[in-house]
Amino acid sequence: MERFEITYSQAEQSFVIPPGAVRPEGMALAIGFFDGVHLGHAEVIRKAVAAARERSQIPAVLTFDPHPRVVLGQDQYHTVLTPLADKLDLFASLGVEAAFVMKFNKEFSQVPADKFVKELLLTMGAKTAVVGFDFRFGHRGQGDASLLRIAAGGAIDVQVVDPVYREGVKVSSTRIRELLAEGDCEQAAALMNRPYEVTGTVVHGKALGRQLGFPTANLDAAGAYVLPRHGVYAVKVRGAAGDSSEALNGVINVGVRPTVDEDGTVPKLEVHLLNFSGDLYGRSLKVQFRHYLRPEMKFGSLDDLVAQIREDAIAAEEWLNAAK
Known part of the structure; x- marks a missing residue:
């Protein structure tokens, strides 16, 4: 699996996209932080991989590092279920061929949502975007799936994945953290599928x-x-x-x-x-x-x-x- 590091230059007011990252043939892109790569995250990624195969696009993931909430001052997220290296291995196991890691910092957190779509996603060659039901992006989380569609002007097919439940419990990174804090390895494993x-x-x-x-x-x-x-x-x-x-x-x-x-x-x-x-x-x-x-x-x-x-x-x- 290819890996690309993307940064945002405050001085240049633009994204720094490394050579080879732009995909003119088009990508089906799963977007999210994906901490834990649990059953819900896996569903988002699998849908992107399936769309890529149907449309002859590259199955890819755009993720962020470190956790946005750490940068924004929410210290309880200084630990993660899956550090970046582990996440990348799990992405590859799900069929992802290219991973884009956006370095999350305060400058990037202030980028307007429409700029994120027009100057990053479209420039990269995203033609399909698959996101979770609670996906937010852009300054102060102003962007959602609807804004993504509008800002892309029809150039990106946006698919939203509903929450995944297991035995009546919504799968989430927060719930997995709670289970681990209780010592409940078995239930945590059930939500992570490993x-x-x-x-x-x-x-x-x-x-x-x-x-x-x-x-x-x-x-x-x-x-x-x-x-x-x-x-x-x-x-x-x-x-x-x-x-x-x-x-x-x-x-x-x-x-x-x-x-x-x-x-x-x-x-x-x-x-x-x-x-x-x-x-x-x-x-x-x-x-x-x-x-x-x-x-x-x-x-x-x-x-x-x-x-x-x-x-x-x-x-x-x-x-x-x-x-x-």
Whole structure:
């Protein structure tokens, strides 16, 4: 999948579109931030891909980075369900052939909606635009699907996708965040159509887990991920054996480790792989959160901690094996 970075120059009052990004043959463009690339987002993207195939256009996505609400001062969105690299991989898996990343900043947030359509979408060669039911764009969110149609002057066929429901619940990034905050991995996975996943690199820690008989991989997350509720989870882990296709059973602690770090405030990700031995330092791991086992606790002694870790490992393996 080709990737293009688009910026807006305040000095020039124009979009900076890189060479090769303009598509004279025409594109079917799915437009949105698409955090989580959940079932609703996937429906928008699939419709764009289907339209592209029917009309001999290029299936493409226009997304934004970082989250517009961060730039506009809504700090609760400083974390995301899918950092940009993850989103691009998911777009490609849905059949997208070109991804356009609009760098979102304060200057771009002030661009009028009609200018966005005329000087970016039309210039790029968008002939079909597929958006979600709540899509807004332009300064102060003044643009919607109707304005997009008008500003394009009939040159872009605009399609709006209705909300997607699963078991009576509207699929949304907000709802997925809420479920993860509750530790409900299964319901979050149902709305995303895949387990929630965090990618990171194994870095050196204090090696306390190894001393206790349960070596852990300290994960440095490869993005500002939304972290689920603090606690212990049964997980599937890819990348441990150098083969991303092999998933191993594991257990992860998400939290501040109150038993060994009394003053801990920054959440850590510590993964223990079951029935595995080997050097993981420097490896990139993909951790899929499958099931919440228990909340994070402070234990009276290291012996109590070890006993609980042993119980967690047994519970995780039983659950993961039964879930196959």
